[in-house]
Amino acid sequence: EPEVTQTPSHQVTQMGQEVILRCVPISNHLYFYWYRQILGQKVEFLVSFYNNEISEKSEIFDDQFSVERPDGSNFTLKIRSTKLEDSAMYFCASRGDSTSYEQYFGPGTRLTVT
């Protein structure tokens, strides 16, 4: 069964460093998402991406964040200068087409900023 994959599973970084979280969505899917979940808190929408551009973003997704689909298979989230409060689980998700509703989540990357 096709699945969304994410690497790395756990990333530790120092405050102020840049990190890139990687996702490989399901191959024929067209819509891509990033969410984050701070430990013990709710899942929060960050950004959606369709047709090679951001379709919607939340207030959390400020200039520190960027997304890219560099090669037709990978979907990345870059955090430019990490802060302690960026420590969270980051989930990538993908959805098929405009007629499909289910988002398939990847296993997540746990980001720890020290």
Place this chain on the structure above:
Amino acid sequence: GQNIDQPTEMTATEGAIVQINCTYQTSGFNGLFWYQQHAGEAPTFLSYNVLDGLEEKGRFSSFLSRSKGYSYLLLKELQMKDSASYLCAVRGGGFKTIFGAGTRLFVKA
């Protein structure tokens, strides 16, 4: 504002039935989802409702009333493995999906 409310915790007995309620206020509505999330894992899709009424899928059913901004998830024949958080989420007017804080369900023997 946009808000999704669901109870923080519930406890039920193995073999019983439990109903988890969710009320929402969002700008725009393109469907309501229920996800299951075990600790440290990703959410997994359970159900989707976009029209009023009940959707049944095995031991799980989900109900929606758009006029009341209300949904519930019904779990029958509870098993120990059903102990998890259940997340109510609403897809608003665009691409954004807003999640509730989740209801932690404890199933006891």
